[in-house]
Amino acid sequence: KAGVTQTPRYLIKTRGQQVTLSCSPISGHRSVSWYQQTPGQGLQFLFEYFSETQRNKGNFPGRFSGRQFSNSRSEMNVSTLELGDSALYLCASSLGIIGANEKLFFGSGTQLSVL
Amino acid sequence: QQPVQSPQAVILREGEDAVINCSSSKALYSVHWYRQKHGEAPVFLMILLKGGEQKGHEKISASFNEKKQQSSLYLTASQLSYSGTYFCGTEYETQGGSEKLVFGKGTKLTVNP
Numbered sequence: 001k002a003g004v005t006q007t008p009r010y011l012i013k014t015r016g017q018q019v020t021l022s023c024s025p026i027s028g029h030r031s032v033s034w035y036q037q038t039p040g041q042g043l044q045f046l047f048e049y050f051s052e053t054q055r056n057k058g059n060f061p062g063r064f065s066g067r068q069f070s071n072s073r074s075e076m077n078v079s080t081l082e083l084g085d086s087a088l089y090l091c092a093s094s095l096g097i098i099g100a101n102e103k104l105f106f107g108s109g110t111q112l113s114v115l
Numbered sequence: 116q117q118p119v120q121s122p123q124a125v126i127l128r129e130g131e132d133a134v135i136n137c138s139s140s141k142a143l144y145s146v147h148w149y150r151q152k153h154g155e156a157p158v159f160l161m162i163l164l165k166g167g168e169q170k171g172h173e174k175i176s177a178s179f180n181e182k183k184q185q186s187s188l189y190l191t192a193s194q195l196s197y198s199g200t201y202f203c204g205t206e207y208e209t210q211g212g213s214e215k216l217v218f219g220k221g222t223k224l225t226v227n228p
Contacts, residue, residue, distance in 0.1 A: 043157070043204075048215060090157070092157075098206075
């Protein structure tokens with residue numbers, strides 16, 4: 001069974017541009033969540049999608065948005081990029097809604113550098 | 116509200132033991148533990164539920180103290196392969212259910228020969 005696939009693996013953008021990251025969950029998984037990882041800050045929750053609906057959103061500005069398609073694939077978009085957006089963006093999938101009995105399967109992430 | 120992990124970093128020699136703590140100021144519903152090796156994706160270790168039993172995974176086990184709202188991860192007879200950053204993810208109790216998973220900043224564990 002293929003794991004969680006994130007594309008692209010690396011991205012270099014300049015301030016003010018926008019970027020779209022993609023995540024393909026494990027087959028059969030309906031929940032996709034996104035996290036921002038920066039050195040020393042751990043995994044900061046961005047949002048969770050389940051059956052094409054956003055269930056939860058973290059404390060990030062409106063420049064960060066996402067969506068989920070009917071095949072459970074998800075995209076994350078960041079508009080008007082800032083230097084502070086440089087980070088590793090991780091996507092995780094699970095069978096059901098994030099919760100007590102759901103373990104997350106993470107992708108390898110997309111390393112975004114904003115110059 | 117992000118849980119607090121301690122210590123931030125620990126260095127061990129192979130065969131030594133370590134304890135990593137994850138504390139919350141809010142009532143916990145569950146605690147999840149993940150390990151991330153350098154340059155790799157985080158990998159699931161275990162989930163502990165409120166009122167549940169201590170869990171184990173090879174020589175790694177964890178407990179959940181409801182009174183203290185704290186979980187502890189125990190690594191015994193550490194191996195080189197245990198090196199990595201350990202994250203706890205906490206799920207809080209709310210009326211009618213639970214909130215999203217919130218991760219701590221991580222504890223970097225280095226095991227030397």
